[in-house]
Amino acid sequence: MNENAGFNKQQQDVAEFQGLIDQVRPKHAYLKNAIMAFLVGGTICLIGQCILQIYTGQGLEQQQAQAATAATMVFLGAFLTGIGVYDQIGKYGGAGSIVPITGFANSIVAPAMEARREGYVFGVGAKMFTIAGPVLVYGFLISVLIGISFFLLR
Amino acid sequence: MGEKVGRQSFRFANPPVVVAAANIVGPMEGQGPLGSQFDWVMSDLLFGEQTWERAESKMLRESAKLALHKSNWQPREIDYFLAGDLLNQIISASFAARGLEIPFLGLFGACSTFAEAIVVGSMLIDGGFGGRVLLACSSHHNTAERQFRFPLEQGVQRPPFAQWTVTGSGAMVLASSGTGPKVTMGTAGKVIDLGVSDPNNMGPAMAPAAADTLIAHFQDTGTDPSAYDLILSGDLGTVGSDALKELMRMHGYRLEENYQDGGLLIYDLAGQDVHAGGSGCGCSATVFTGAILNRLRDAQYRRVLLVATGALLSPTSSQQGETIPGIAQAVVIEA
Numbered sequence: 001m002n003e004n005a006g007f008n009k010q011q012q013d014v015a016e017f018q019g020l021i022d023q024v025r026p027k028h029a030y031l032k033n034a035i036m037a038f039l040v041g042g043t044i045c046l047i048g049q050c051i052l053q054i055y056t057g058q059g060l061e062q063q064q065a066q067a068a069t070a071a072t073m074v075f076l077g078a079f080l081t082g083i084g085v086y087d088q089i090g091k092y093g094g095a096g097s098i099v100p101i102t103g104f105a106n107s108i109v110a111p112a113m114e115a116r117r118e119g120y121v122f123g124v125g126a127k128m129f130t131i132a133g134p135v136l137v138y139g140f141l142i143s144v145l146i147g148i149s150f151f152l153l154r
Numbered sequence: 155m156g157e158k159v160g161r162q163s164f165r166f167a168n169p170p171v172v173v174a175a176a177n178i179v180g181p182m183e184g185q186g187p188l189g190s191q192f193d194w195v196m197s198d199l200l201f202g203e204q205t206w207e208r209a210e211s212k213m214l215r216e217s218a219k220l221a222l223h224k225s226n227w228q229p230r231e232i233d234y235f236l237a238g239d240l241l242n243q244i245i246s247a248s249f250a251a252r253g254l255e256i257p258f259l260g261l262f263g264a265c266s267t268f269a270e271a272i273v274v275g276s277m278l279i280d281g282g283f284g285g286r287v288l289l290a291c292s293s294h295h296n297t298a299e300r301q302f303r304f305p306l307e308q309g310v311q312r313p314p315f316a317q318w319t320v321t322g323s324g325a326m327v328l329a330s331s332g333t334g335p336k337v338t339m340g341t342a343g344k345v346i347d348l349g350v351s352d353p354n355n356m357g358p359a360m361a362p363a364a365a366d367t368l369i370a371h372f373q374d375t376g377t378d379p380s381a382y383d384l385i386l387s388g389d390l391g392t393v394g395s396d397a398l399k400e401l402m403r404m405h406g407y408r409l410e411e412n413y414q415d416g417g418l419l420i421y422d423l424a425g426q427d428v429h430a431g432g433s434g435c436g437c438s439a440t441v442f443t444g445a446i447l448n449r450l451r452d453a454q455y456r457r458v459l460l461v462a463t464g465a466l467l468s469p470t471s472s473q474q475g476e477t478i479p480g481i482a483q484a485v486v487i488e489a
Contacts, residue, residue: 007346007366007401014349017397021350021358024396026314026430033311081307090309097309110307114300117205131308 033094040093044100048073070101077102081109107131156280160374162341162367166280169336170287170328172487175443176220178213180295180321183432183440186421191444192322193220199296199321207245210294213323214239215250218290221325232256232327233284236275238267239292239435240319241301246292256288264464265360265389266343267291268324268439269483272460275328276337276485285330292323293434302353302469316354317391318428320420324439335450339375339486343367345466347479353465353472357394357417357430360463363480364390365401367461371484372407379407382486383455386446388438388462389417391431416441416462438462450489458487 007013051072055065077100080086086106090097097103111130115123129136156166176193184195194216201209214237222229235254237247238261251258263270268291275287296306298319304310328337346366350359364387372378379385379402390398395415402409416438417431442460449455461484467476 007348007362017348017350017358017362017401020397020400021355021393024400025355025358025393028314081309084307087307087309091311093309094311103309106307106309110305110309113307114305131304 036092037094037096039096040089041096041099044073044097044102047076048100073101074105077105078109081106082113086110104132104135107135155282156277159339160370162344162370163339163374164277164342165339165375166276166337168280168330169338169488170276170279170330171332171336172326172334172447173329173332174221174225174327174334175325175447176217176224177322177324177440177443178217178220179323179436179440182295182426183320183322183420186426188420188441188445191448192440193217193444196321199294206294206296206300207241208249210239210241210292210297210321210323211246211249213294213321214246214290214292214325215253217292217323217325218250218254218288221290221327222288225327225329227286227327229254229256232286232288234259234275234278234287236261236271236287236289237291238262238271240264240298246294246297247290250290254288263462263481263483264466265293265433265435265437266462266464266481266483267435268442269388269460269462269485272326272328272337272485273340273342273483276340279328279330287328288325289328290323290325291435291439293319293321293436295319295321295434298434302467312429313354315357315391315393315430317356317389317417317430317433318421318426319434320389320417320432320437320440322434322436322440324436324443326443335447335487335489337485338488341367341371341374341484343370343482343484345479345481347477349477351472351475351477353467353469353478355393356433356465356467356478357389357391358397359394359465359467359478360480360482361390361394361397361401363482364394364398364461364463365405367482367484368398368402368459369405369407371459371461379409379412382412382457382459384446384449384458385409385413386438386442386458386460387413387415387417387482388460388464389431389433390415390463391417391433392423393430394463419445450487453489456489460485460487
């Protein structure tokens with residue numbers, strides 16, 4: 001124990017300090033963030049809807065048009081990440097640009113770009129899924145669980 | 155030979171002299187309020203290299219060479235090279251050292267490394283183990299983001315209390331004799347942890363360590379904040395420096411106009427979108443070797459207390475839910 005100042009990890013000190021931090025720390029702008037997420041996320045979805053309309057207008061079946069739209073949106077997300085725009089959208093859009101499929105593309109392309117200098121195997125190949133990996137793992141897991149539930153309850 | 159003062163502090167018998175200093179910063183730091191005080195502003199973050207890691211190491215090496223050049227000494231005339239940075243295994247420092255051919259002691263104290271290097275270098279000189287020490291510290295925004303946070307192109311929102319890692323490197327030559335400001339005293343800090351665990355909120359994680367070291371310094375040396383023209387913390391940012399002022403007030407010390415923080419000085423907080431201010435080894439290293447040393451040289455400041463703080467976390471420790479231990483090292487530099 002420090003006889004001079006007495007800063008140590010005592011429960012009382014920790015609780016007191018956490019209270020102090022809560023006072024001085026700037027708060028998240030929740031309302032502004034929510035509005036921006038709504039606008040940016042909505043715009044991305046609107047673009048997706050327009051692309052879907054174009055594809056169905058060109059004579060694609062609904063299901064084919066949906067797959068083609070998803071592919072196009074993934075391409076757009078990846079492309080905007082590659083030219084350094086998507087992180088700027090994310091800065092303002094927050095959850096609004098993370099949740100749509102373009103955000104998924106961003107979370108795969110961004111680490112891949114950065115790991116390029118560590119080579120194509122242990123760099124790009126291995127690190128590409130450092131952020132998107134959990135989404136895939138738990139997405140698959142949930143799909144299996146739902147499949148089993150469906151089978152049992154049918 | 156110097157003497158130990160109190161529990162944690164020491165006073166040098168023949169105070170080592172800061173005979174030369176140099177720094178290199180990134181474009182953003184060059185555009186900041188202290189831009190004109192830096193020796194070299196890089197035009198881009200790659201600095202002519204293929205990777206950011208190589209760019210950081212080159213920045214550290216070039217700032218060390220520039221400081222040597224200003225001192226008019228050759229590498230073979232220097233007894234020790236002390237350096238450190240934020241990257242795993244301090245590669246920026248040791249890779250820079252391989253070209254210099256000076257006996258090398260690598261240091262790690264996270265963002266406190268610059269003050270740690272001044273402490274160790276001054277002890278080596280005053281202890282009679284050598285007459286000339288070169289020291290350098292660097293950080294690079296892109297290498298730090300990669301290691302500690304997210305890929306740069308990842309579209310994430312930074313919280314309003316996040317700090318921006320400074321791209322920059324500062325170097326100094328200390329010698330047993332010569333002309334320039336002198337390192338007269340210091341206080342070695344203890345590792346302090348008051349339970350902050352958010353790696354986006356490092357200022358508050360380091361503030362208790364800064365307070366602990368400052369209080370120990372004042373008690374050991376029998377001084378108080380008014381004894382200094384400037385008390386400069388390294389990179390606490392807005393939240394951390396507010397927390398430090400409050401902690402000091404609770405212990406009976408007032409940090410008034412003579413207190414400043416390197417992380418708040420280096421950027422224009424309103425205009426440069428850096429949220430809570432700068433951080434990184436390069437923050438205290440460049441601010442001190444630039445603006446502060448210039449003011450010590452023309453005697454606008456006579457006595458400066460530099461207290462550089464470090465957050466001793468690793469990406470693994472944060473993911474495992476560990477809290478962030480902090481450290482602070484203090485040195486007194488007099489004109």
